[in-house]
Amino acid sequence: MRLGPALFAVTVLLALAGCGGKDSGPAKATSEGPIGKGANGVWIYTPAGKPKDVVVFFHGQGGPQEATPVNHLPWIKHLVSRGSVVIYPRYEIAFEDDPMPFVVNAVREATKRADVDGLPVVSLGYSRGGALAVEYAATAGDKGLPVPDWVMSVFPA
Numbered sequence: 112m113r114l115g116p117a118l119f120a121v122t123v124l125l126a127l128a129g130c131g132g133k134d135s136g137p138a139k140a141t142s143e144g145p146i147g148k149g150a151n152g153v154w155i156y157t158p159a160g161k162p163k164d165v166v167v168f169f170h171g172q173g174g175p176q177e178a179t180p181v182n183h184l185p186w187i188k189h190l191v192s193r194g195s196v197v198i199y200p201r202y203e204i205a206f207e208d209d210p211m212p213f214v215v216n217a218v219r220e221a222t223k224r225a226d227v228d229g230l231p232v233v234s235l236g237y238s239r240g241g242a243l244a245v246e247y248a249a250t251a252g253d254k255g256l257p258v259p260d261w262v263m264s265v266f267p268a
Contacts, residue, residue, distance in 0.1 A: 140191050145179070145201060146220055150210070152201035153217035154180050155225050156191045163194035165227040165257060167218060167247060170199070171238025171268070178204055183237070195233075196225050202243070214247060218256050227257055234259035241267030 144154030168187065170177050178201045180187055187197050200217030202210040234251075236244030241264035248259040 143224070144199070146224070147201075147217060150178075150201055150203050150207065150213040151216045151220075152178075153221045154197075154199040154201075155221050156180075156187055156195075156197040156199070157225055158191045158194050158196065160194070162196045162225075162227070162230055164231040164233060165196040165198065165225075166190050166233045166235050167244070167257070167259070168197055168199045169202075169214075169234070169236035169240025169243040169247070171240050171266075172203075172206060173238075175204055178202075196227055196230070198222075198225070210243065211246060211250070214243065215254050215256065218247075218251075222257060230257075231261075232257045232259045233261045233263060235263045235265075236267065237265045238268045241265055 139159045140157065142154060142156045145152035146155070147153055168183065168190075170180075170183065173182070176182065180199045183199075187199065190197050198218055198221040200214050200221070202213040202217060207213065234244040234248045236242065244262055244264050245267075247256075248262045252258045
């Protein structure tokens with residue numbers, strides 16, 4: 112039995128369809144953390160493939176559980192599935208008068224581990240974190256941290 116030219120071409124195209132370029136990002140989304148101790152802790156969530164942007168996610172005040180990503184995992188997973196690197200600084204275990212030094216330490220550590228250079232930055236905060244997201248946006252450049260292109264403050268307190 113002889114393959115006709117059209118059938119041969121289709122066979123070759125189907126065989127080549129599985130060949131593709133190399134993806135520069137991880138094969139699947141990853142998370143690590145907490146990195147660092149106490150209020151200096153940070154979690155980093157990285158999407159599969161090349162990231163589209165970076166989100167610095169500020170939690171609300173609510174005790175030790177709020178200082179972990181557990182209450183916000185559905186939101187974080189959604190952001191990561193859309194291509195965002197999510198940086199979740201702990202910045203306080205108990206109420207801190209000035210949590211910004213802890214934020215600076217956490218974001219600095221996260222940006223050493225996740226390549227976010229040149230990516231658009233979103234400063235996103237929930238509740239007490241809403242005010243911190245605005246403060247971070249206003250001061251990040253002075254501290255040598257990624258400067259937000261956008262700020263999203265949800266239920267700021």
